[in-house]
Amino acid sequence: MSSELLSILFSFQPDDVELQQKREYDNQARNFVSTLSNISPQHFLKGADTAQDVLELLNPEVNSIAYIYALQARILAAGDSPKSPKSIPDHLRPGGVVWNKIAQFLETFDPVQIRYVGSEWRKLLEYVDRVARIMGTPGVAISPIRSGMLRLDPTTGTFTLAHLHFIRLCMENRSYTAALPILDNYIYSLPAAIPKAVLEQLEYSVPSADHINSGEYIHLKSGHTEKITVTDVQEYYMLGALAYIGLRQFKKAMEFLEHVLVVPSQGLANGLMLEAYKKWVLVSCLAKGSVPPTPRTANGQGIKYIRAASKAYEALAEAFTQTNNLPKLKAQINAGKDTWAEDGNTGLVNELQDHQYRLYISRLSKTFSAIPVSNISNGLGGSVEELTDYLETLIKDGHLNACIERMSKSDGEVVLRFFLDPTQGPLAKTEVQQQQALLEQTQRTNVLAEQVKSADYRLSLSKEYVEHLKRQNKKAAANAAGEAMDTTWDDGVEADEDIMGDMH
């Protein structure tokens, strides 16, 4: 263990008074990173697993940059792309000493410092992912990766390949709930090329500045992500939608699928969009009871192609909305059995069947205020007892604003009574609750407005926009010349009026 190395490692202290200026901090951090990247990994390995281990001496919260390099050195020593469980030494396996240190580091690192070592951060997450897969327990990687992502960027609103790897991991492991903290965050930015001039020298634009928008420090050159393609983004939304479907949050699933559909295209569609559209038709039936028009932002020509290829699903959706003709849906489902199975949508299609009963009953609430259960069972089939149980579960799960009444008369007739006033019954919302919901929505909208602003700002930095601006300025200059002539003419008119004024 050379004290020389340690002195270098400790040379960057983020809390130094001199570094309060963001530009200073930026300079120092950059220099520090370039120094560290030149140190051979062997230096870090001296005294490994002893009390003099660099990993023990450094504080992951304060010396995050140094710590991540030390971790990388340890990983490199064991081979950073292991092929089989045998090639992973014990201390790097899940539960091992260094693995635990990695996990702890991902939960506690200093986010500002890690902005400067994007590629190291990415490699670390990839390594965790790889080890977990090779060991046959992909589940153990979910939590560290998630905390790593959330720690770097609490909003996780800038898309990185880590997003995609993470959701793939969750899907393979069927840990849909675990994916929610990431999925629930809206992706408001994609890593883009930001001009160098903006990244350096400017007090408020350097990576260490206090950014609201994580797109300012996660971009193509920061190393946090490799180059992304349009299918990466689509796949992320697609898998996200599947996770929501798994959790039966159909409305959110529907919104995610729409993100797949609005991808810009030159009058065509890809396989993911086709898959998304088929699922979207089914899921919107489940979420809304009917199929809304496709998002207007989607490419019309592309949607046309997709629709032509998914006629079976649209027919299914049509049968679903016809609650006065229940057997039709059943017939449609049976007729297209192979299609659903081939597309992997059998589960969703079967769900439609159950939902149609629910839709049928909730439509009754628009016609009746009270109806004997025996009347419903005439329309739906099944015994009164079964139906009563079914209705009770619907009410309990919050799908119906109604209650079951048993008449005191001897015949014991069971009655379903709907609450007509929305402020009564089990699903009632008080005004306070509503106001709360409105306030929350206002907040969300305000956040979104900020994100739009920053997207606008980033657009204004693009080459194309600058070109456009140049042309606009030229035009304006030409117009200004014309206006100058106009004003002289106006002056003449005013003079005329003055003369007239005098005459009066």
Added chain:
Amino acid sequence: MASSVEQSPFFQQARAKGAIVVKDPPKFDLDSYIANYDGATRLERLHHIGASSTYLALDAYRMAITEAKLGRNVKFYLALTDDFNKISPDDSLALVDTAWVEKRNRDVKQDQDKLEHELKSYKNNLIKESIRMGNEDLGHFYYACGDYTNAHKAYWRMREHCTSNKHLADMTLRLVYVSIAQRAWLGVQSQLVKVDASQLKGDEKNKLEPIVSACSGLAHMCTGNLREAANNFIHTSPQFLTLEPAAGIVWQKEVLSGNDIAVYGGLCALGSMDRSDLQTKVLANGDFRNFLELEPHIRRAISLFCNSKYSACLEVLEGYRTDYLLDVYLSRVLSVIYNNVRTKSIVQYFIPFSCVTLEEMAKKFQPTGDFGSIEEELEDMINAGILNARIDLVDRLLISPPTNPRYDVHTDALAMAEKYDHTLRLRLTRLNLMSAGLSVTPDKSQNKEGLDPRFAADGGLGASLRGLGSRMGF
């Protein structure tokens, strides 16, 4: 006698086909009713009554057959005797007078040859007026024979030989007349537009106006466009009643009588207008009053409706249902009109109440037979969005749902905000993708391999996603 008519093969067939068959005696007297009409419509009306009413079948068919023998329409005569034979085979008129048929057929053939020959010679002489008249005569002839298609063609051929605006207008009116006989209502409408746009001036034009509005009212009514029909009928000028024949047609006898206009107009208005419109546009309409005076019970029904006495109004209409079913034009749209009036009455009746028992509703609005019970009818109306109410099948009540505007506004605002929020997010995603230069582009390398070019890009990836749903155990 009456029962044997009812059981006759003709009416049994009609019932099997689902045609309208009326048993009850109507309020009008056949002789005086039919005296209002002349020409082809007289025969047609008699035929309609005979084929629909078991009560009047014998009289109507006898009259029709006698009349038909005076005309040239042999086909119609044969059809009438054929029908009558199925109703009352023993009647002397039910047997086909073959001698007459042969003679008439010969006459018709002769006349046709003569007219065509004349037309040919006119054409050779190249005198426009003669050609026009030749065609006109041929048109009249075909019309009398009941060959409406050829009549239409003949009248249409007059067009290029018309020399004055009056000739043009007459020709168009003739076309309207034939189209009405053909029941080609779209044709009627398009010809009427031409009449309206004709370049006649002053008196000539004024004379045509009532005809145009009455006929377009009829055309709209028969195509089911009640609102337009009502507007046309109620703006028909009372001049119609005393109009001189136009284009050789006595419109108020050969097409529509003043009584017809009153009934059609009144019913269409009842079926399509709300109370205030009925009051201002129909009852307070000076022109239409003249017609309404001919049919006082229509006037009474409208005023009852305006005074919110819905059950009385429906009672009046029900009383005349038989009569109207025997009207040649009205019978087809009558159930629609009556249903409209009925649903409107129910909606209007329910407005001031928060809660009415179903028994009371059933008493006020006697079920007509279209629905099994009043609650089924109400259910249908609610489902169709006509009536804003809820049915309580347990306590047998019709309940007006409580409104909570404040709650609704909050809910709507929230829903709208969420929708906009989501739309904005979609747009931002798109914008970001574009600014990052990402978009779906055709993959040229795969096109060459003959894959479907539309899904060429990443088809493989999509395929790998297939089955993911089933793997998820969902």
